[in-house]
Amino acid sequence: MFIVHGHNREAKFEVQALLGRLGLEGVILDEQSGRGETIIEKFEREAADVAFAVVLLTPDDQGGVATATLDALKPRARQNVILELGYFAAKLGRGRVCALRQGAVEIPSDYNGVQYLGLRRGRRVEDRDCRELRDAGLRVDMNRL
Numbered sequence: 001m002f003i004v005h006g007h008n009r010e011a012k013f014e015v016q017a018l019l020g021r022l023g024l025e026g027v028i029l030d031e032q033s034g035r036g037e038t039i040i041e042k043f044e045r046e047a048a049d050v051a052f053a054v055v056l057l058t059p060d061d062q063g064g065v066a067t068a069t070l071d072a073l074k075p076r077a078r079q080n081v082i083l084e085l086g087y088f089a090a091k092l093g094r095g096r097v098c099a100l101r102q103g104a105v106e107i108p109s110d111y112n113g114v115q116y117l118g119l120r121r122g123r124r125v126e127d128r129d130c131r132e133l134r135d136a137g138l139r140v141d142m143n144r145l
Contacts, residue, residue: 001138002027002050004085006078008058011102015054022133023141026054043084052136053088055081057101074106082108096136 001019003026005012012028019026029039032046047053059075076082085108088097094114101107133140 001025002029002047002053002084002088004053004055004081004088006056006058006060006081008056008060008102011056011058011100015056015100019054024133024138047084047087047091051092051096052133052138053084053092053097055085055088055097055099057081057085057099057105057107059103059105063106075104076106085111098133 001024003012003015003019005015005028016026016028027046027050029043029046032042034042035045037045057077058081060078060081061076062073063076064073077085085097085099089111099111099114
């Protein structure tokens with residue numbers, strides 16, 4: 001399982017801990033050795049054998065159309081997060097990608113309509129939050145929550 005993240009370290013570690021409690025191991029790219037590779041080479045190597053991706057859409061950046069005023073900018077996920085969301089949606093299929101959206105983070109227009117789960121600090125994990133993992137065929141031990 002791959003955890004895609006931006007700058008929100010708290011969210012990254014919270015999801016990693018949750019997956020650990022469920023008996024799943026989450027690959028976090030910046031925790032893997034580089035072996036002298038470029039970032040994209042490292043990403044492709046680590047992403048090659050995963051069966052599922054959790055993508056954290058956290059408000060790390062702001063953006064809008066080129067003519068937007070500063071007050072019209074919207075919270076956005078990091079560009080690497082959006083690239084990797086698209087990569088995993090194409091490689092694994094949308095049914096094997098769980099997007100966790102924090103707040104009013106802008107969703108890429110081509111991804112509109114795809115269901116995502118809300119990511120709120122201090123929120124209790126519920127059975128329905130793990131349904132995506134179970135339905136993707138991953139062995140999830142709910143008793144470990």
